Amino acid sequence: MDARRTRGRAILGVAAGVVLVPPILSAAAFSLSSRTTEPFLQSPPPEKGSCVEDSAWMRTHHMDYLKQLRDEVVRDGVRGTVSLRTCSECHVEQARFCDKCHEAVDLRPDCWDCHDYSSAEAGAAANPTRGAP
Amino acid sequence: MTRSRRSFLADAGVLTLVGCFAPRLLGTDAPAEGRRRYALLVNLALCNQKPGCQECRIACHEAHNVPSIPDPAREVKWIWKEGFERIFPTEVNPLLPEAVRDFSGPVLCNHCDDPPCVRVCPTGATFVRPDGIVAMDQHRCIGCRYCMAACPYGARSFNFQDPRPFLEATEADYPTRTRGVVEKCDFCSERLGTGRQPACVEACPTQALVFGEVAELAKSISSQRVIRRRPELGTSPHVFYAL
Numbered sequence: 127m128d129a130r131r132t133r134g135r136a137i138l139g140v141a142a143g144v145v146l147v148p149p150i151l152s153a154a155a156f157s158l159s160s161r162t163t164e165p166f167l168q169s170p171p172p173e174k175g176s177c178v179e180d181s182a183w184m185r186t187h188h189m190d191y192l193k194q195l196r197d198e199v200v201r202d203g204v205r206g207t208v209s210l211r212t213c214s215e216c217h218v219e220q221a222r223f224c225d226k227c228h229e230a231v232d233l234r235p236d237c238w239d240c241h242d243y244s245s246a247e248a249g250a251a252a253n254p255t256r257g258a259p
Numbered sequence: 260m261t262r263s264r265r266s267f268l269a270d271a272g273v274l275t276l277v278g279c280f281a282p283r284l285l286g287t288d289a290p291a292e293g294r295r296r297y298a299l300l301v302n303l304a305l306c307n308q309k310p311g312c313q314e315c316r317i318a319c320h321e322a323h324n325v326p327s328i329p330d331p332a333r334e335v336k337w338i339w340k341e342g343f344e345r346i347f348p349t350e351v352n353p354l355l356p357e358a359v360r361d362f363s364g365p366v367l368c369n370h371c372d373d374p375p376c377v378r379v380c381p382t383g384a385t386f387v388r389p390d391g392i393v394a395m396d397q398h399r400c401i402g403c404r405y406c407m408a409a410c411p412y413g414a415r416s417f418n419f420q421d422p423r424p425f426l427e428a429t430e431a432d433y434p435t436r437t438r439g440v441v442e443k444c445d446f447c448s449e450r451l452g453t454g455r456q457p458a459c460v461e462a463c464p465t466q467a468l469v470f471g472e473v474a475e476l477a478k479s480i481s482s483q484r485v486i487r488r489r490p491e492l493g494t495s496p497h498v499f500y501a502l
Contacts, residue, residue: 200396203388205452211432239437240397242429 174216178208189235210241296391297370297446298473298497299457303343303362304482305467313340315365318462319444324435326425335416335436337444338367338459346488346500359502365459365468368393368414368444369488369496376406376415385441391497392446402439411492415443446470473497 177184179191198204217223220243228235306312319325319338328334343362344351351360370393377385377393384399385406407415421438429435433449436442447457455461460468469479482501490496 196398199452200394200398201386203390203394203448203452205449236437240434242431242434 177216178212192237210237210243214243294389296473296497297451297470298391298476298499299367299370299446299460300469300476300479300485300499300501301364302467302469302479302482302501303359303364304502305465306364306463307362308465308467310363312464314462314464315459315468316340318458319447321428322430322433322447322450322458324422324426324430324433325442326422327427328422328425333419335418335422335442337416337442338365340364341366347486349489350486362502364500366412366414366488367459367498368410368446369412369494369498370444370446371497372495374494375409375411375492379405379409381405388448392448392451393443394445394448395442397434397436397440397442400440402441404441406441411489411494412496415441417441 179187184191192210195206195208198206199209213223214220220238224235224237224243227233316336316338320327320336323337325337326335340363343360343364346364346366370391372391374385374387374393377387380386381403382399382401384396384401386394386396388394402417404417407413407417418436418438418440422436423429426435447455447459450457457468457470460470469476471479476499480501484502485499486502487496487499
């Protein structure tokens with residue numbers, strides 16, 4: 127009787143291990159893999175000063191911030207000093223700024239269908255002192 | 260506290276009266292003083308001092324990244340030149356001076372007071388600004404083209420394809436459009452925001468275009484007759500043509 131119960135428990139344990147261990151291992155492997163290294167960029171050179179808002183806040187809320195700017199400009203006709211251009215003055219390369227995070231989270235915003243980041247990149251190429259982001 | 264039905268009704272009546280007249284007494288429903296209403300005046304006689312001139316169109320289309328698409332079924336235009344008979348088909352009559360009939364002039368969005376395009380837009384992508392400019396919010400345009408069907412002036416163009424391959428040079432400070440949105444003249448709202456005149460007005464070599472508030476435009480009129488396109492539709496266009 128006891129022997130049967132022990133064997134039953136062993137079988138159950140092995141089955142549980144077979145079911146549970148691979149997902150746990152793969153999750154661990156995934157978290158250690160390069161895909162989850164922080165996709166965020168290094169800060170721009172210090173001579174650029176600070177961002178229009180706190181960097182941590184911008185990481186979370188830049189999309190809402192940009193939409194708010196968009197509505198102010200397009201719908202209310204209030205043209206402030208900040209635009210997408212302001213981003214590109216410090217974060218020169220779109221590929222290492224916008225795209226890097228968006229690709230990491232598989233997001234494809236359509237900003238660049240109309241707006242142009244690349245001319246700022248061209249300006250940076252002509253003036254390398256602006257530095258990489 | 261008990262109160263009679265009579266006193267409750269009396270108080271309610273007093274409150275209703277106060278609610279009806281308070282805004283008027285306080286002056287809060289009066290139109291804002293000094294509110295601007297922009298308009299464009301086209302002096303056709305001055306415009307025709309240089310026949311065949313395309314400076315307004317070129318300046319506008321360069322400033323706003325309007326593509327040059329050869330296929331007329333797919334072309335995009337904000338401002339372009341037409342002959343008098345095409346601008347004012349109902350104004351042509353046997354006694355019209357031949358010089359006037361031979362005029363050509365620029366046509367563009369009329370920035371109507373009651374724009375049919377705004378009325379039909381299902382997403383609010385096109386809207387009237389407080390200064391009278393009929394503006395487009397490309398972010399909201401879903402490309403249904405109701406506005407194009409509604410506009411009696413044909414002032415709107417649809418992007419049947421990505422316009423970027425059809426741009427010779429790109430004005431970096433102004434976005435292009437994308438496939439599937441409608442676009443049109445917006446009286447250079449981006450320039451007005453920085454205190455500049457519209458691109459067409461700046462480019463006109465004969466000063467035939469005058470832009471400003473409606474009241475001020477009256478000072479610039481030297482001719483006997485100022486007309487608008489299809490006023491019978493009740494849209495109240497705000498592009499004026501001085502004959």
